Amino acid sequence: MKLLSAEFIKSSVSPEQFPADHLPEIAFVGRSNVGKSSLINSLLHRKKLAKVSKTPGKTRAVNFFTVRTSDPKLPLLSLVDLPGYGYAKVSKTMRAQWGPMIEQYLEQRQSLGAVILLIESRVWMPQDVMTIQWVQSLGCGLIIVLTKADKLRQSERKPTLTEVRVACGLPAEVPVLLYSAETHEGRDALWGEIRAQFNGLQKHESGTSELR
Template sequence: MKIFAVEFIKSCLAPEQFPSGALQEVAFVGRSNVGKSSLINSLLNRRDLAKVSRTPGKTQAVNVFQISTSDLHLSQFYLVDLPGYGFANVPKTVRNQWGPLLESYLLGRTALIRVVLLVDSRVVTDQDRQTMAWLRSIGHDPLIVVTKVDKLKTNERVRTVRQIHQSLGVADEDAVIPYSSMTGEGRDRLWGSLREAAGRRRDV
């Protein structure tokens, strides 16, 4: 699959700013500093589309990108980068705005075909588990992507994925995708899962 174009559309600070139209949407969510921006850049084969920072809380709005590809099911769609939850080095007043903004987006988007939940390969937090449970409670079945797997030794990979299945209550047969933004590991699997989700939606 080829990526023809990637265009930043807008940063949304309120629900009325969310995109309109018929394009399908894929949303990425994870705790602050999980590596979400790096993964998005890696997935789209861009260097600095999503701003990467060592400081948690860099993403402070719902950022929307329009993607054009050669794939039949995902020829055009919105990739939505959601603010990270958990600790972030930003003012408390700003953090307090994120919860309602995230909830408004995740509860109200009929065009949303897939939520991708990112978790750090080195630690799954209570907030990760709570987010997983909440997403399920509102009707989403998140795709779990495990970031920073290049930091694990080879013999740690299988054990880590098994532990994440158990910690998040994911069935053994459901996909948990190990991903490295440094090496590109997991990129093809993630694209494959997104194409599958788009295909299921078109068949409904």
């Protein structure tokens, strides 16, 4: 599969500003500074498409990107970068606004096919577990990605994957992947899981299965 194009579409600071609900969407969720924007840039073979900042909580809007590939089963989809939860160097008022916006997107967006939940491989928290449980309750697809995998020693990799799966109570069908935005390790594997989720969406549209 080749990535033919990727472009930024829109930033929305309220649900009323979300673009039309017409493309299958994959949403990226995670704590502030977990590396969502860096991962999106790596995944799309771009350096600056998604804005990256060293300041936690820099993503203050829901950002939409459109991706076109050579795969006939994955011709066109939307990637959605959601504001990070947890610590952020912004006002309490702004953080209070983020919560309802993120909840409304995840709970009501009809084109949402799957959530990619990012967890820092060496620093995961109870809040991550609660977010996983919430996403599972929504009934959409779920992919767990452990970021900054280049910081793990080889001997830590398999135990970390097992520890996260057990602690979060994840069933075998929920993939847990390691990813490094620095080395692009895990990029092909993540695209493979995204394609699998998209195939589920196609079956849903034909009436042979239900994803959400």
